[in-house]
Each structure stands twice: as structure tokens, then as C-alpha cells.
Amino acid sequence: MTGAALEKTTFREVMAAITQRITEGPWGPGTLIPTETELAEEFGCSRTTMNRALREISGLGLLDRKRKAGTRVRMAPIRQARFELPLVRNEVEAAGAEYRYQLINRAVLAAPDWLRARMDLGPDSPVLHIQCLHFADGKAFQLEDRWINALALPQALAEDFATIGPNEWLIATVPYSEVEISFLAVAADDLAVRHLDHAIGDPVFCVERATWWKNAAITLVSLSHPRGHRMTTRY
Amino acid sequence: MTGAALEKTTFREVMAAITQRITEGPWGPGTLIPTETELAEEFGCSRTTMNRALREISGLGLLDRKRKAGTRVRMAPIRQARFELPLVRNEVEAAGAEYRYQLINRAVLAAPDWLRARMDLGPDSPVLHIQCLHFADGKAFQLEDRWINALALPQALAEDFATIGPNEWLIATVPYSEVEISFLAVAADDLAVRHLDHAIGDPVFCVERATWWKNAAITLVSLSHPRGHRMTTRY
DNA sequence: CAGTGGTCTAGACCACAAC
DNA sequence: TTGTGGTCTAGACCACTGG
Numbered sequence: 001m002t003g004a005a006l007e008k009t010t011f012r013e014v015m016a017a018i019t020q021r022i023t024e025g026p027w028g029p030g031t032l033i034p035t036e037t038e039l040a041e042e043f044g045c046s047r048t049t050m051n052r053a054l055r056e057i058s059g060l061g062l063l064d065r066k067r068k069a070g071t072r073v074r075m076a077p078i079r080q081a082r083f084e085l086p087l088v089r090n091e092v093e094a095a096g097a098e099y100r101y102q103l104i105n106r107a108v109l110a111a112p113d114w115l116r117a118r119m120d121l122g123p124d125s126p127v128l129h130i131q132c133l134h135f136a137d138g139k140a141f142q143l144e145d146r147w148i149n150a151l152a153l154p155q156a157l158a159e160d161f162a163t164i165g166p167n168e169w170l171i172a173t174v175p176y177s178e179v180e181i182s183f184l185a186v187a188a189d190d191l192a193v194r195h196l197d198h199a200i201g202d203p204v205f206c207v208e209r210a211t212w213w214k215n216a217a218i219t220l221v222s223l224s225h226p227r228g229h230r231m232t233t234r235y
Numbered sequence: 236m237t238g239a240a241l242e243k244t245t246f247r248e249v250m251a252a253i254t255q256r257i258t259e260g261p262w263g264p265g266t267l268i269p270t271e272t273e274l275a276e277e278f279g280c281s282r283t284t285m286n287r288a289l290r291e292i293s294g295l296g297l298l299d300r301k302r303k304a305g306t307r308v309r310m311a312p313i314r315q316a317r318f319e320l321p322l323v324r325n326e327v328e329a330a331g332a333e334y335r336y337q338l339i340n341r342a343v344l345a346a347p348d349w350l351r352a353r354m355d356l357g358p359d360s361p362v363l364h365i366q367c368l369h370f371a372d373g374k375a376f377q378l379e380d381r382w383i384n385a386l387a388l389p390q391a392l393a394e395d396f397a398t399i400g401p402n403e404w405l406i407a408t409v410p411y412s413e414v415e416i417s418f419l420a421v422a423a424d425d426l427a428v429r430h431l432d433h434a435i436g437d438p439v440f441c442v443e444r445a446t447w448w449k450n451a452a453i454t455l456v457s458l459s460h461p462r463g464h465r466m467t468t469r470y
Numbered sequence: 471c472a473g474t475g476g477t478c479t480a481g482a483c484c485a486c487a488a489c
Numbered sequence: 490t491t492g493t494g495g496t497c498t499a500g501a502c503c504a505c506t507g508g
Binding site for chain 4: 009010011045046047048049052066067068069
Binding site for chain 2: 491492493494495496
């Protein structure tokens, strides 16, 4: 006897088995693997289930599927790095640390040229500029430097952001919008030196996020981190 | 007549409609939306189709689904940044530029302590150290600084990497493995200054990738980029 | 033109979690 | 206990694309 239990074949089990054949088994890069129908028969599941399994593996970047041509193991796996960018408060609290917020600076002014270009604003556009800190267990965790388009979001002018961060306020106000996220390295400026334990000119890992809603720029924020910060993903 | 065509309702159409209700329509953050069965009836599709649509939207981070509790619009959307990290050659050529590779340095030596710790190597482990450049249309595009575990991958010692980069060789040799990817900011070192148009100490955006296969470290690579490089994603 | 994946359907049972 | 999502099935038709 085979010893195989009579459990139902789930698409997760199929995924695991197929993935193993790709990573450790006989299906090296470039291999044309059997059709859904054949595999479904081999694994004793429906084609629907096999389709789901293969579709998900394909989504992970290991397989390349084309009608008529069949399913092929990718020559070079599509390495993808995926990062979740939760609300700072949640990130801190998820790490079991105590969250604290502190406003550093709040000002209303005319948008400087570089910002007008970046956010596509008209001349003399009023913007709200906010700089603040997010702490984890008393240590500076993230420095936030944010610009808010005051024409698109006049309600922001009524907020003082003394006790709740602009990020949380914005999420509650403009929940779902177009977003552009960038990761980059910049040199530490005054603010980073003063609050993030950097020396002037130090390399700082920085996340920049621009947000639009119905084609109007809402906010541009730069999030900086302490020395040695890295964003890591594993798979 | 309604003017509506009699086309089948596809899960993509359903996705678009539901997504719109979330982003622009009546379903603000926290809303408990109708059940799959109800929605399927409203949209005139099967529950299977509605399930697929909702599952995919949920995968995008807009919905939170729990058995019995139902499907809820997330209070804070899970912002996720997803980056594809293709083979440099493909990345360059996909941009319509001409790719060129150049070896800078190749050496076999005993792993330094920091590397032994990082790759979990034994004392006196031999490693292959390779430094090389990837050009796009004649301009330095990426600086690669790689360490290869010579015990785990002795074939690497027979390669001179004069004409093809270690990345491509590795992909053909150890195709699918465990990977850890980090993004970080570092200060420009000699090599970056010499080849990437940096000044000493400049902030450099850097991708670090560690690769394991069957619990043995295979390679650790650091990829640096020219001034002002940023990784961007939009959605 | 024909093979392969893409998707829809109707029905069923199950697992989890709120009540 | 019971409602809701999670998943499997068998069958069907379609759409793309390689030959």
C-alpha cells in the first residue's frame, strides 16, 4: 500500500508539492511542465484546484504561463521584494513597544518651487508643513517631514496636530488614494542630526510617499529612520 | 432597454466595481459590506466569482475578511510597496539601453569575521570575493560586491567571471533558493567613489541580498547605485 | 486550427468565530 | 449554535497563440 491518507487534496498541498519539484526536484529552469489536466489527474484533484495552485505559484514569480504554449519554469525567478508599510503607530505597537508622538514644527506657507513642481501646484499655493517624531519605547523611531496641499485639503488648517500625527488624521480623512512610494538614501540634514542620532551628512534611509486623490496632490511625506535602519524581506 | 450588453460578468469587472465603491463610493473605512451571496446576487454572478473578486481585493490590502464576521473595509489600507528585482541585464535591456559587464576584482580568501557571522560560515572558510560593474549605455548603472561560499559552491572557483557576471552564473547554477533582501543606505566607500561618481561618504542606496540553499549560505551580494537612485512603485 | 490556460457556474461541505 | 468565508468538484465555454 502507498500509505497515503485519503484526505482531500487542497490547493496548498499541491502548491507545496509543485514548488518543491521546482526548487529541489526535477523541474529546473526552463522546464515545460505538464498541463493542468495531466497534473490534476496525477494529484487526484480537479483542474480548478490545480489551476489555482499553478496560478498562485505563477504569482510568486516561479512559473510563466501562456495559453497554448503551456506552463514553464522561469529561467530567472522574478525576485520581488514586498514591503508592508503600516501606520507607524501600528508598526511600533506590533513590535511590542510603547508608541509616542511629538510635534516638532507646524507652519503654513507658500509652497517652495521644488515642492510646486513635485506636487504639481499652482503659484503661491498655500501648504501646511509639518515635522514630527514617532517614538518607540522612548527612542526616536521615525522622523516625519510632511507637506499638505492646503487648497485640496483646507480642513487640515484647522488641525494643530499636537497630539495625533498627520498620518493618522489623513488616513481618517482621505482614506484611499493614488500613491507613489520611493525608497532612497539621503544625507542627514539638521533635523535628522538633532532627532535621529545622526552626524551631519550621514546616509539616511528614507521612504517618500506622494499621495493623490482625483488627480490632485494631497500630501508629500518623507520618513527618515535612525542609523543602520534597513527594510528587510525574506522568502 | 437598459443598453447594457449581455456579456458575462467577470471577476475583473466585479473587482473594479467593488473597488470603486470603496475608494469613491459609499463604503468608507470600517464598513461591513454585504455577504458574498448577497453581492453575487446583486451582480448577477456566481458566489465563486464574487469570492475570487473579493479575495483579490483583499490581497491588495483594501478588505479584511473573516469567517462569520464578514468582510470589512480596512480602517487603514495596508500600504504595500512591491519591487521586482530582475537580473541587471534584463533591467538594463528592458529600459532600451545597451548592457555591458566589467569585472573589477576577483579573489579567493578566508572569510573575514563579519562575513562568517553574516553567512554562518566556519573558521577559515574559503570564499570567493567578486567586485564588478554593470553598465547601461556606457554609464555605470550598478556596482556589485559579492561573496560566494566556496565550500558550498566549489564550481565557482573554476569560473573567472571575466565575461559573464556572477549573478547570471549563479542563476543558472543555483536557481531557486531562500532569499533575504534588504534595502539600506550606506556611506560611499572607495569603490563607489571610483566607479559610481560619488564623493566619499555620500549616501548610497544599496540592495543587499543573502541567498541560502538547504540551510547553507551560498552568496551575499551588495548592489549599489549611482547618486540619486531611488526605487519607486505606484498604485 | 487546435491545444492550453482563463474563467464562469451551480452545488456542496467544511472551518472558523461570533453569539 | 449558526452565519460567513474558504475551498473542492465536475463540467462548460472562451481566448489566446503556436504551429
